[in-house]
Amino acid sequence: MRKLLVIGIGAGSPEYVTVQAIDALNRARVFFVFDKGEAKSDLVALRQEICERFIENDDYRFVSIDDPMRDPQPHGYKRGVEAWHRARAEKLVERIVSEVADGECGAFLVWGDPSLYDSTLRLIDLVREERRFAFEIEVIPGISSVQALAARHGLILNTIGGSVMVTTGRELAERGWPEAADSIVVMLDRGDGLRAAAREDVEIYWGALLGTPRERLVSGKLTDVIDEIERIRAQEKAASGWIMDIYLLRRSRPD
Incomplete structure (x- = not known):
C-alpha cells in the first residue's frame, strides 16, 4: 500500500525542523510541490535546502504539480476556494498514481504545522473521495x-x-x-x-x-x-x- 506523509517543516528556518520530521524526510522517496510560479520559487528552494541538509541518501526526487488558477470567486470566497481545492485534488490524484508505486512513500512538506491554515489535509481528503487507490496517511506536526x-x-x-x-x-x-x-x-x-x-x-x-x-x-x-x-x-x-x-x-x- 502507498503511504503519504504530511510533514510540518516549521516556519522558515531549517533549525525549526524537528527530529520526528527528519525521520519522516528520510522515509519518503517522492516529495510533491505545487508550482505557484516564479514569485514563490524561493519557497521551493527552501524545501530543497531542508531535504539536502537532513536526508541521508540522494534517492529521492521532487515532483512539481502545476497549480490551477483560482477563480475570481463570483459566487463567494468559500465556494471559490472549494472549487480550487477540487481542481488541485484532481491533479494530485494523477501524480500520486503515476509517481508513487505500491509500497512506496510520498510526502508533502508543509510550512509551519499542517493543522493551521494549510490545505494539504483537505486535498488528501478529496483524494480519498476519488477511491482510485488505497493509501495510508501520517501527519508530522511542525513549529507553526x-x-x-x-x-x-x-x-x-x-x-x-x-x-x-x-x-x-x-x-x-x-x-x-x-x-x-x-x-x-x-x-x-x-x-x-x-x-x-x-x-x-x-x-x-x-x-x-x-x-x-x-x-x-x-x-x-x-x-x-x-x-x-x-x-x-x-x-x-x-x-x-x-x-x-x-x-x-x-x-x-x-x-
Whole structure:
C-alpha cells in the first residue's frame, strides 16, 4: 500500500525542523510541490535546502504539480476556494498514481504545522473521495509561525485567564475586533486587516519571513508603527513578489 506523509517543516528556518520530521524526510522517496510560479520559487528552494541538509541518501526526487488558477470567486470566497481545492485534488490524484508505486512513500512538506491554515489535509481528503487507490496517511506536526512569532518577541500569547483567537486579515477587516478575544493572532493578511485594526487602541507584535535570513520584527502601538510595517511589506513584495507575515494584536493597557 502507498503511504503519504504530511510533514510540518516549521516556519522558515531549517533549525525549526524537528527530529520526528527528519525521520519522516528520510522515509519518503517522492516529495510533491505545487508550482505557484516564479514569485514563490524561493519557497521551493527552501524545501530543497531542508531535504539536502537532513536526508541521508540522494534517492529521492521532487515532483512539481502545476497549480490551477483560482477563480475570481463570483459566487463567494468559500465556494471559490472549494472549487480550487477540487481542481488541485484532481491533479494530485494523477501524480500520486503515476509517481508513487505500491509500497512506496510520498510526502508533502508543509510550512509551519499542517493543522493551521494549510490545505494539504483537505486535498488528501478529496483524494480519498476519488477511491482510485488505497493509501495510508501520517501527519508530522511542525513549529507553526504562531509559535515562532511568540518566541521571537518573547511573548506569552494569552493574558492571564484570557482567550486568544487565530484569524485571517480578511475576517478581521470584515468583522472587526471579536468581543470575546483579548488577543488576536492574524495570518494571511494582504493589509486590510492591519488597516482595520489601526482603528483600535492596540499593541502589535509583527513578524515577517520568520526564521529566514530576511526576517523582520516590529512591535509597539499599532498607530505608531503601522507606517513602518507597511513600508517593509511593500519593500519585500517588490523584491520577491510575496511576503509571509503574521502578527499578534492586544488591546493597549491603560496608563
